[in-house]
Amino acid sequence: MSGVDFQPTGEQRDLRAGVRDLLAGRYGREALRASVEAGVAVDRRLWRELGGAGFFALRLPEADGGVGLGLPEAVLVFEEAGRALLPGPLVATFLAAGVVPGAAAGTAVVTAFDLDGPLVAHLAEADAVLGAPALPEGEPVRSVDPLTPLHRVARPGRAGPYRDEGALLTAALQLGSALRTLELAVAHARRREQFGQPIGAFQAVKHLCAGMLVRAEVARTAVYAAALTGDGAEIAAAKLLADEAAVQGARDCLQVYGGMGFTWEADVHLHLKRAWVRAEQWRTAAQAEELLAADLLGADG
Amino acid sequence: MDLTYTDEEQEFRARLREWLAKELPALPPRPSPDDWPGRRAYDAGWQRRLYEAGYAGLHWPLDAGGRGATPTQHLIFLEETERAGAPYVGANFVGLLHAGPTIAAEGTAAQRARWLPPVLRGDEMWCQGFSEPDAGSDLASLRTRAVRDGDDYVVSGSKIWTSHAEVADWCELLVRTDPGAPKHRGITWLAMPMDAPGITVRPLRTLAGSAEFAEVFLDEVRVPVENRVGAENDGWRVTMVTLSFERGTAFVGEVVACRRTLALLARAAKENGRWDDPVLRRTLGRLHGELGALWRLTQWNVSESQRSGGVPGTGGSVFKLAYSHARQELYDAAAQVLGAGSLALDEEWVLDRLSSLSYTIAAGTSQIQRNIVAERVLGLPKGR
Incomplete structure (x- = not known):
């Protein structure tokens, strides 16, 4: 092709x-x-x-x-x-x-x-x-x-010297977590019924899930592209976007789960806590944004 | 997974660059935004040049008069023309991106032969008569009536948000032909000549101050039955073909434009000292990352449609949601760079900031896009 x-x-x-x-x-x-x-x-x-x-x-x-x-x-x-x-x-x-x-x-x-x-x-x-x-x-x-x-x-x-590759692989871990919490949220929203219908039929819940998907898909392309180019700024963007997709995805999943989301028994908190750890590893949001800002100013003179 | 271009694609890009470098300096000056006949002539002239150079309808199928280019070549074309600062599709938008592809996909051989070549040559312009005052997000509830009378449909009703209505030759029109049927099953797609008796166009002023679109009133307008594309009452399905095109590659050039604007913003911030504000600097850095990722998402969607034989997927809705939000953030960041200067209309980016307010509304609001994504991609149940 x-x-x-x-x-x-x-x-x-x-x-x-x-x-x-x-x-x-x-x-x-x-x-x-x-x-x-x-x-x-x-x-x-x-x-x-x-x-x-x-x-x-x-x-x-x-x-x-x-x-x-x-x-x-x-x-x-x-x-x-x-x-x-x-x-x-x-x-x-x-x-x-x-x-x-x-x-x-x-x-x-x-x-x-x-x-x-x-x-x-x-x-x-x-x-x-x-x-x-x-x-x-x-x-x-x-x-x-x-x-x-x-x-x-x-x-x-x-x-x-390991910072770039470490950040990229950690971004990939975050991406997987973001996709998993999206699956968990969607499955719960289809199963759980309130007011006589699955809660996923309510737009307030639906839009939370759609937002999770958008963040995860944007992070996915950023991670895959950075893996192909190996470019430092693209890796920083991938880490930044994947951190957000994972942390906010776990937060939104917790919200969709309602009271169950606040329990030790549900896995959601494990995703959120690990996502918080990974967000601090290799390249933080502040570092990634500063690196991207420098790259932006460097581009086109 | 691969982001490298083939030799053939590199050569296509090089030839296009060369052509743009030769052609763009020869263009006449751009007309003022309020000069509609001037805008039409300018847009038509650009389309004619594209046609003569073999770039018109690049991604249209060969049997529709197109060049049968791959989605990647189309992407390169949109990227390079935007990068070079070439004119936008402008008044050719509906013909090239909505009505044309619909006729190419659903029209008869005679309809293709009648309508497609003039679109490619820039000889005829189209506008879109879809939305109505009471049918916006719920487009299928449209009420403009068409009643069969011999070889004609007699159409009465009103349409709104119709861009380029003042200068268009044709209108791709959605009408209700069976009021008794379920709302999606009583709609028909017609090509209405804009010089037919009974059409009144009333320009609407946008919040940016210019008349970018219009309301169109239809009072017993006669449209020949032969102008119907697809079967009677099958217009909703025909329209969905069009709308999926709208959500496919329609924003490629704009992502490139956003990235160019952001680089200029960074330089302006450096010059006026606001770059030293870490909050603003980090905002610009984040936008650089986001817009870069959106460019990659475009490539992702294009290679997906390449695999599926050219049909744009639901990736378009995901893209539009992220893009429209990022573009509004871009102009909010521009306002932070300008400070109080952002209150002056003659400053660069201020009119663009106003225009950007439409991005989360036009071509399907963000709320409707989220419903689409949640129901069609994630499989959540429809609301009652």
Whole structure:
């Protein structure tokens, strides 16, 4: 076919579907809730299984034991991880493949200094911090997200050269979460009846859902385009828009759920809390907007 | 997933750029907004140049007199003409983007031969008679009546928001032919000659101060039955073809224009010192990200329609919702850059700011678009 074909190819769709099936079987809702109740984010066995399936080695050349695929495939895979709310330092371990021994195979868990300030995620569960010579000492901090344990360290390092790719893959996680909360909201709005009809028949509810879709679809094209171009400003835009789609999507889903949305039992709060964490990782909204402003002024002289 | 253009597309772009560079300096000066005959002549002249260079009806099918270009080539055409500052479709809008594609899709061979070539050449202009004073978002409740009398329909009623009515040769008209049928099933699509007796055009002034559209009163206007496109009472389906075109690629050039405006705004803010305000700077940065993503969404929708054989999908509604909102934010940001200067009508962007207020209303309000998206994409139940 002639012409720009921005849509995923058949192979890319198959890859995405394969990861979705793998995660649905291995980390479905019961597993998610079990890890929440146990308070354990990283399951080493699952981590090795992900490594065995090529999750972390996706971009390594085949000659080095990797899968030999690119960033576009990586964002499709991370989108599914975000949809499943798969916990752990997925992005840092992915970026560490080929750099930190064991990261590619999933035998090592690698975190990163991806938060501004003294907080580090998953420190106690990690074997290494990306770009740091040794694991720093840290004091545990009670985390808003039950599956993102936090530690406070005295002298945090910097995300450095990994910032762009880290932001892009995190944006892909946010995209998956945004698409999932949209599905949850729509399913609830079709099922739940009040005043003798499904609440999804009311425009007030319908328009909330339509807004969620618009934000998610705009974020999707931004994420996919940034994965294709690798452009720093496009990555910043993708992170900014995907953060919003995920955070506001979870908020709107919570609203559609009504009282149930405020309970521990519903999964909505897990999406919202993780989306808040990711919004602080690699590139915040303020940083993304400043970067975009500089790019805007730079363009056309 | 791929965003690279083929060699053929690069060559198409290069040839178009070359042609635009040669042609644009030779254009006459633009007429004033109130000079309707002048505007018509100007728009017709531009369309004629496009026709002679082989760019008219680029994306129309070959058997409709078009060039059978791919959606990507059409996208490149819209991008490059806007980037070069070429004239807008203007008075050719309805002919090229609504009525023409409808006739191409639904008309007989004789109807295509009669109406399509003059549209492509810029010889005939069309306007749209859809909305009525009591039929806006609920378009299917329209009441303009058409009664069969021999070989004619006799049409009475009134239409509103009709752009270019003063200078149009034809009107794509929706009329009620069966008042007893359910509202979507009693509508017929007619091509009405605008010089027929019984038509009165009353210009309407917009809040921007200019007469951009009109009210059209129809008093027993005779329209030949042979001017009917599609079957009697099948006009709603015929119209939906048109409206999906309206929501497909109609805004491509405008996204490019918005991005150009934003770059100018940033420079103006830098010059007047307001760039140092981090709130404004971040607002402009966010808009840069949003408009960039909307350009990518356009490419996404185009490659989707390319896969589905040229039929624009519901992606158009998603795009319009995001775009109309972003465009209004753009001009609100312009007002922040101008400060009190935004109160002066002769400042750049102030008239555009006023015009942008229509974007969340025209071609389907944002509320109607959200209903469409929620019901057709997400599968939520229709309200009662």
